[in-house]
Amino acid sequence: MRSPLLEGLGLVAGFTTRALGSMAGSVFPLDEQARNREALARSLGFAGVVRTKQVHGNAVVYVGGFEGGSAPLDLWPVADAMWTDRAGVLLSVAAADCVPVLVAGREGPIGAAHAGWEGTSKGVTTALVSALVAAGADPHALAAAIGPSIGPCCYTIDEARAAMVRERGEGDHLLERDGAIVFDLWSANEAELRAAGLRAIEVARICTRCGGRDLWSFRGRDRDGRYGTQLAFLGRPR
16 A cells, blocks of 8 residues: 655655564464565565564654664664654564654655554654654645554543643544544544644544554454554665
8 A cells, every 4th residue: 555645755665564464472382473564675676674672652763774674683673663864774663553654855854653542642743743853844845644553433542641732732632422532543643743843744533443454453453362563664775
C-alpha cells in the first residue's frame, strides 16, 4: 500500500499488509520477521531497513549513521520517531493498531513516527516535525501520510487512560459512544500536523481492526492470540 502524496514528491513511502508477512514485535519468529523486512527493503531498492525500539514515548532520534543496512536488535536506539537527511536510508516504524506517521518534503530531512494512544497524547508527531524543522525543513513544504491504524470506529479506552489524554491536552479527540470512551487517533495526529504548519496531509482512514483481513491488528487477533505487524516505510532514493 503506497502513499500517492509522498511518492509524488519523489519518496518511496507506504505501508505493508499481511501479504508480506509480519514485520516486527509479534508472535512470529524474529528471524522470519527480519527476513520479511530485508525482502521488503530489497524490493524497494534499499540495502536494509532502519528500526528503533519502540516504547510508546515521544523521543525522536537521528538515524543517518545506520545507512546501508539493518542494525542488530541490541543496537536499535530507543525511540518512537526517527529522521534522516540522507538518501538511501529506509526509515520504518512497526504497528498493529497504532498510527504510523510519515513526514517528508521534496527535499531535505524526512521522518517517521509510531503513535499509539500514549505516543499521540505525548505529542510524538509534534516532536518529529519539530526535529525536522530544527534540521532546516520548512513545515509548509512538508507533507505527511497517516497510515492504516485502529480507527474511531473501534478504538475505545478506559477512564484512566482518558484522564491522561485530557491532562496531556488531547481531550478534544475523545468521544463518547454507547457508554464507551473513543480516542480518535486519526484526528489527533492530523491536528498535531496542522498545528505544526503542515498543509498537505493524507489520511488512509483504514481501520486495522475492522477494515478487512488484509491488515494485522492486535485487537483483532485471532482466537489463538496470533497477530502480526505492518511496517510503514519511508526513504529517499539515491
